[in-house]
Each structure stands twice: as C-alpha cells, then as structure tokens.
Amino acid sequence: MKNDYRETVEYLLHWYDLNARILEWRSNPKPYYVWISEIMLQQTRVEAVKSYFDRFIKELPTIKDLAAVEEDRLMKLWEGLGYYNRARNLKKAAIIVMEQYNGELPANREELKKLPGIGSYTSGAIGSIAFQLPVAAVDGNVLRVMKRIAGSFDDITKEKVKKELEEDIEAIIPKDRPGDYNQSLMELGATVCLPNGKPLCNxxxxxxxxxxxxNGDELKIPVKPKKKERVIEEKTVLVMECAGYYAIRKRTEKGLLHGLWELPNIEGKLSINQMEETIKTLAPYAKVERKLGEAKHIFSHKEWHMIGYYIKVERIEDVPIPELIWVDNQSIRKDYSLPTAFEAYRKELN
DNA sequence: AACTCGGGGCC
DNA sequence: GGCCCAGAGTT
Incomplete structure (x- = not known):
C-alpha cells in the first residue's frame, strides 16, 4: 500500500532543528564516525552507545587503525555492548575499505551494502547522513512512526512492508536534507512516538x-506477531582459584559469545555432592570450598540458569585441563573480554 | 521466512 | 516478566 508522507517533511525538519539531541557523531558527521555510530546503534540505545563510541574513536581514530586492530583488543572495546559480530564485521569491512576503496567509505548505497555488517538500514543511514544521498534508512523507529502516521495495521516484521516504506520515503525525501529527515524520524521515534504503549502525542x-x-489507534500500532519462548539452559559455573589466579578459557569458534572468554562451566545444575564427585575426575586435588548463589542471565533467544561453586586449588599443575589459563583479576579486567552473563560470579574474583 | 546473535532500560 | 532498541548474516 502506497502512502504519501510529503506533508511530514517540513514539520519534521523544523521540529528536528529545535529538538535534535547533541551527539558526537552528529556534531561531526565524518563518514567514519557515522559508520561506527550506526553499527553500535544497531539494536542498541543511544545512551548505551555514547561512552563506547568515545572510547572507540579515541583508541581507533581512523579506518586504517580499525583495519589493523588486534582481535582481543577489538573485543575488549566492544565488551558489554553485545552482538559481537558487529565488531568483527567492522574490522573486516575496514580491511576491504583500505584495500579496495583507497581507505575511504564509498559514497554509494549499493557499494556500502556490500561491506560486512552494513545492510539496508545502515547503508541508508551512512549514505544519507554522511554523503547526503536521497535514500531511506528504515529502522524500528521509522517503521513505528510511519505506520502510526499512516494508521496502518501492517505487520512490520514483514520484509515487504519495510521495502514498501523505503520506497514511500524515497519518493518524498528532501534532497537538500536527506540525512536530517531520516534522523528526524528516528529522533521522533526515540523521544516522542515511543513504543510499548506510551507515545507522547501531545x-x-x-x-x-x-x-x-x-482514530485513537496509537496503542495498537505497530503490529508485530508474538515472539516465541526462550530456551532455558542450565549451567554450573566454576570459580577456580589458585594463589590469586583464576581459571578462564576461550569460548569455542562458533555460536553464542564465540571467541570471548568465560569462567569454566559444566552443563546442568550440579548439587554440591555431584560437584565434589565431578571435581575428583577433573582435578583430583582441587577442593570445593563453597557453593555460590544462583544466577540468571537472559539473552534475546535463550536464558542461562546458573549455579556456582568456588573451588580452591593448591597447585595449578594439579588441574590437568589444558584449555584453562590462569590469570589474576586485574589482568582479566584489563585484557580479557568476559561477557556480562558471568557477572554474578565475576564478583567472586578479587 | 525463520533463526541466531547481547545487553540493558523501562514498564 | 515481557517488550524493544538507529539490524545483519545465515540457514
């Protein structure tokens, strides 16, 4: 269904001029800054991004620096932000930009979209904001705002709905201020046309x-189908300590949190007796010192229900588990990316 | 078209 | 306890 959004342009641009939040990547919209900010902002709120953005730019001021950054350093810069493939794709794309685009992002939506981590939304955002291309940047905010304006009960999770909205926007986007128009839609969605049934229509x-x-339908729009339930995984997390050093290991190559570090853990919730039996086979001279509390961590699509045990080891040689490395707490904080899922047990390290 | 991938803030 | 967030890549 085609919608004509032409009349929104003047009102939204005027409102945006008066109400746009001051953001580092807005004040200085160099392509590199816009790119980094847009990747960080994927599924992530502005407030969460600010400090990460500043630190990232300070550490890696140019695309060349990003292309050369070491993996562990990159993960440390991203630690806590989530969706870690975003960071890996940033580096991959930076290498391609250095090798194929003479170190500068292409001012072309289709070329941008070829780069790892840049899809339809992000190519539109970078294109319109950094290069003033008259292209749409349709994210969750824009879908919500526009479907409310249109009074449309379309299911916004459908790819076709998003595509049609892109076309509707590109039919009316102001050629002199495409980036500001796109951002005005997002800004309105983030600060006024709020989700979860509380838009500030006044x-x-x-x-x-x-x-x-x-029509009084602002609470019924946008329409989305219900999400399916999360899978629950039970785990027993081990805080293994030896003379102030703690055991951590690198997570496997693929899947959830891959390539990051973790406290050693076992599938299932073990009772203290089961833990004592198990530790005998893993590390015969280790002692289960005490039970730690239960903890829960919720991801988008699964939940970890965890229990922990504090395990004391006299000598590192007594733990014949080759994948473990032993590190003091200060080094872990400085050099190892230990995901937030382990926060409850990380507190035991000191 | 469905699934995977994090973490946090807000109700 | 559920929703959603300046989504993209894989299957």
Missing part, C-alpha cells in the same frame, strides 16, 4: 497528520 509535531492519533 508533544508530536505531526499529530495533525497522524491517522493513528486521529
């Missing part, structure tokens, strides 16, 4: 154009 610069508001 503050909205386009409420007179909004069919959802007119």
């Amino acid at each position: 503050q909205c610069p386009v409420m007179h154009l909004c069919k959802a508001f007119h």
Whole structure:
C-alpha cells in the first residue's frame, strides 16, 4: 500500500532543528564516525552507545587503525555492548575499505551494502547522513512512526512492508536534507512516538497528520506477531582459584559469545555432592570450598540458569585441563573480554 | 521466512 | 516478566 508522507517533511525538519539531541557523531558527521555510530546503534540505545563510541574513536581514530586492530583488543572495546559480530564485521569491512576503496567509505548505497555488517538500514543511514544521498534508512523507529502516521495495521516484521516504506520515503525525501529527515524520524521515534504503549502525542509535531492519533489507534500500532519462548539452559559455573589466579578459557569458534572468554562451566545444575564427585575426575586435588548463589542471565533467544561453586586449588599443575589459563583479576579486567552473563560470579574474583 | 546473535532500560 | 532498541548474516 502506497502512502504519501510529503506533508511530514517540513514539520519534521523544523521540529528536528529545535529538538535534535547533541551527539558526537552528529556534531561531526565524518563518514567514519557515522559508520561506527550506526553499527553500535544497531539494536542498541543511544545512551548505551555514547561512552563506547568515545572510547572507540579515541583508541581507533581512523579506518586504517580499525583495519589493523588486534582481535582481543577489538573485543575488549566492544565488551558489554553485545552482538559481537558487529565488531568483527567492522574490522573486516575496514580491511576491504583500505584495500579496495583507497581507505575511504564509498559514497554509494549499493557499494556500502556490500561491506560486512552494513545492510539496508545502515547503508541508508551512512549514505544519507554522511554523503547526503536521497535514500531511506528504515529502522524500528521509522517503521513505528510511519505506520502510526499512516494508521496502518501492517505487520512490520514483514520484509515487504519495510521495502514498501523505503520506497514511500524515497519518493518524498528532501534532497537538500536527506540525512536530517531520516534522523528526524528516528529522533521522533526515540523521544516522542515511543513504543510499548506510551507515545507522547501531545508533544508530536505531526499529530495533525497522524491517522493513528486521529482514530485513537496509537496503542495498537505497530503490529508485530508474538515472539516465541526462550530456551532455558542450565549451567554450573566454576570459580577456580589458585594463589590469586583464576581459571578462564576461550569460548569455542562458533555460536553464542564465540571467541570471548568465560569462567569454566559444566552443563546442568550440579548439587554440591555431584560437584565434589565431578571435581575428583577433573582435578583430583582441587577442593570445593563453597557453593555460590544462583544466577540468571537472559539473552534475546535463550536464558542461562546458573549455579556456582568456588573451588580452591593448591597447585595449578594439579588441574590437568589444558584449555584453562590462569590469570589474576586485574589482568582479566584489563585484557580479557568476559561477557556480562558471568557477572554474578565475576564478583567472586578479587 | 525463520533463526541466531547481547545487553540493558523501562514498564 | 515481557517488550524493544538507529539490524545483519545465515540457514
């Protein structure tokens, strides 16, 4: 279904001029800054990104620096932000930009989209904000705002709906300020046209154009189907300590949190008796000192339900588990990316 | 078209 | 306890 959003342009741009938040990557929209910020902002709120962005740019001020950064350093810069493939793809793309684009991002949406980690939204965002290309940048905010304005009950998780919206936007996007128009839609979605049933319609610069508001449907839109339940995984986490050093290991190559570090852990929740039996076979001279509390960590699609044990080891040689490395707490904090999922047990390290 | 991939903030 | 967030890549 085609929608005409032409009338929104003047109101949204004017509102954006008065209400845009001051953000580092907005004040200085160099392609590299816009790129890094847009990747960080994928599925991530502005407030969470700010400090990561500043640190990242300070550490890796140019695409050349990013292309050369060491994997562990990169993961450390991303630690806690989540979706770690975003960071790996940044580096991959930076190498391609150095080798194929003379060190500068291409000012072309299709070329941008070829780079790892840059899809339809991000290519539109970088294209319009950094290069003033008249292209749409449709994210969750834009879908919500536009479907409310149109009074549309389309299922916004459908790819076709997103594609049609891109076309509708590109039909009316102002050629002199495409990046500002896209950002005005996102800014409105983030600060006024809020999700979860609390839009601030009385503050909205386009409420007179909004069919959802007119019809009293603003809480029913956007339409999304329900998500399926998360899978629950039970784990027993071991805090193994030897003279102030703690055992950690690198997670396997693929899948959840791959390539990051973790506290050693076993499938299933072991009772203290089971733990004592198990430790005999793993490390005969280790002692189960005490039970730690239970903890839960929720990912998008699974939950870890964990129990922990504090295990004391007299000599590292007594633990014949080759994949473990033994590191003091200060080094872990400085050099090893230990995901937030282990936070409850990480507190035991000192 | 469905699944995987993090973490946090807000109700 | 559930929702959603300036989504992209893989299957």
